[in-house]
Amino acid sequence: MTQYKTIDDLGDLNGKVVMLRADLNVPMNEKFEVTNTARIDRTVPTIKELMRKGAKVVVTSHLGRPEGKGDMANSLSHIVKDLEKSLGKHVVFVDDCIGPHVEEAIKNMKQDEILLLENLRFYKEEKKGDENFAKELVKPIDVYVSDAFSTAHRDHASMVAAVKLRPAAFGRLMEEEVNALSKGLNDPKRPLIAIVGGSKVSTKLDLLNNLVKKVDKLVISGGMAHTFMKASGIDTVNEANSLVQMDMIDTAKEIMATAKANNCKIVLPLDVVVSKEFKPMAEHKTVDLDHIPAEGWSLLDVGEKTIAAINAELDESKTLVWNGPLGVFEMKPFDNATNKVAEHAADLTQAGKLMSVAGGGDTVSALANAGVENKFSYISTAGGAFLEWMEGKELPGVVVLKK
Numbered sequence: 001m002t003q004y005k006t007i008d009d010l011g012d013l014n015g016k017v018v019m020l021r022a023d024l025n026v027p028m029n030e031k032f033e034v035t036n037t038a039r040i041d042r043t044v045p046t047i048k049e050l051m052r053k054g055a056k057v058v059v060t061s062h063l064g065r066p067e068g069k070g071d072m073a074n075s076l077s078h079i080v081k082d083l084e085k086s087l088g089k090h091v092v093f094v095d096d097c098i099g100p101h102v103e104e105a106i107k108n109m110k111q112d113e114i115l116l117l118e119n120l121r122f123y124k125e126e127k128k129g130d131e132n133f134a135k136e137l138v139k140p141i142d143v144y145v146s147d148a149f150s151t152a153h154r155d156h157a158s159m160v161a162a163v164k165l166r167p168a169a170f171g172r173l174m175e176e177e178v179n180a181l182s183k184g185l186n187d188p189k190r191p192l193i194a195i196v197g198g199s200k201v202s203t204k205l206d207l208l209n210n211l212v213k214k215v216d217k218l219v220i221s222g223g224m225a226h227t228f229m230k231a232s233g234i235d236t237v238n239e240a241n242s243l244v245q246m247d248m249i250d251t252a253k254e255i256m257a258t259a260k261a262n263n264c265k266i267v268l269p270l271d272v273v274v275s276k277e278f279k280p281m282a283e284h285k286t287v288d289l290d291h292i293p294a295e296g297w298s299l300l301d302v303g304e305k306t307i308a309a310i311n312a313e314l315d316e317s318k319t320l321v322w323n324g325p326l327g328v329f330e331m332k333p334f335d336n337a338t339n340k341v342a343e344h345a346a347d348l349t350q351a352g353k354l355m356s357v358a359g360g361g362d363t364v365s366a367l368a369n370a371g372v373e374n375k376f377s378y379i380s381t382a383g384g385a386f387l388e389w390m391e392g393k394e395l396p397g398v399v400v401l402k403k
């Protein structure tokens with residue numbers, strides 16, 4: 001972490017008021033109960049470390065997509081209980097994130113408790129990256145710690161403008177995430193392999209264009225592979241039986257040409273699982289590419305030959321970056337390829353042979369469904385930020401903390 005500022009660069013924090021921009025954007029049910037506390041639990045080590053260093057910790061976050069101030073469905077007050085439970089300390093909730101209530105609460109803070117401020121996005125200025133709002137936010141604090149990697153691709157006031165106004169650093173979570181992602185793409189051990197799946201080519205163009213210039217091997221699977229198969233002359237793939245995007249054929253050809261020019265090997269499906277209906281346990285069969293039925297069946301997964309080929313490529317790789325499922329993983333048995341390749345990657349990782357990083361969108365649930373969520377080197381829960389990083393873009397919330 002020599003490149004970015006971390007908590008270790010902040011000096012003595014004893015007695016200082018430290019604002020922690022966390023990601024507490026947790027899912028809740030209709031009774032406003034938190035249904036998955038992962039983001040809370042992952043923030044707690046940074047809070048504890050700051051408290052151990054004698055800092056007065058003031059936590060801020062966004063939650064959901066509030067319509068404006070007073071949208072109680074998106075109030076961070078709903079998470080106080082879970083934060084207290086995970087932290088083991090008293091949490092004082094403040095019904096605003098700027099202004100006199102916050103200043104008063106900081107003045108009255110007791111040892112061994114923290115403040116949790118109301119949703120930053122109750123102010124539209126937050127998303128606009130407004131500097132005056134950032135000034136108000138940091139007015140009562142001494143030091144700023146930025147720990148919300150999942151929002152790092154946004155130029156929001158709490159992610160960029162506020163960071164510039166006080167001595168600032170990454171929190172441990174952001175540090176861990178940036179470290180893992182750097183090892184995955186920026187400074188990887190080679191051969192480096194990427195697996196990209198998911199539904200459509202059109203949503204992943206930037207990602208594919210960046211990857212073919214950086215990785216040694218690119219596995220393309222899922223619905224998006226259908227366009228690449230068609231582009232490479234597999235005529236049995238058509239609009240009736242697959243997700244092929246005919247208007248993307250030329251683009252797919254260009255991506256394959258760029259790959260060739262950059263010595264990137266593209267790995268496409270060798271066989272596919274076709275299904276009579278789009279529902280779990282529908283009638284299905286595995287067929288070679290020249291036997292894909294022209295109609296009445298849909299390509300929902302890749303077959304055992306493809307799985308074996310991908311796994312063999314993994315055996316010959318040192319680093320893996322993965323985004324997107326290989327098939328329709330939400331329905332059995334069309335999660336087969338995703339599960340088998342995920343298990344193999346997990347085994348190689350556990351054996352110390354592979355550094356594996358995955359993330360973005362459905363990838364986290366696909367890998368959880370495969371039961372490997374704790375067996376990869378790193379699984380990023382940050383959707384958009386992870387994808388933009390895979391696209392090779394600079395993330396404003398990360399760049400701002402370059403030394």
Ligand code: AMP
Nearest residue numbers: 198199222223299300324327328329361
């Ligand atoms: P994305 O958000 O682009 O990563 O796409 C994820 C979605 O792609 C998942 O919901 C999968 O069910 C879907 N998907 C993967 N493979 C296929 C396929 N062969 N046919 C239809 N949908 C697919």
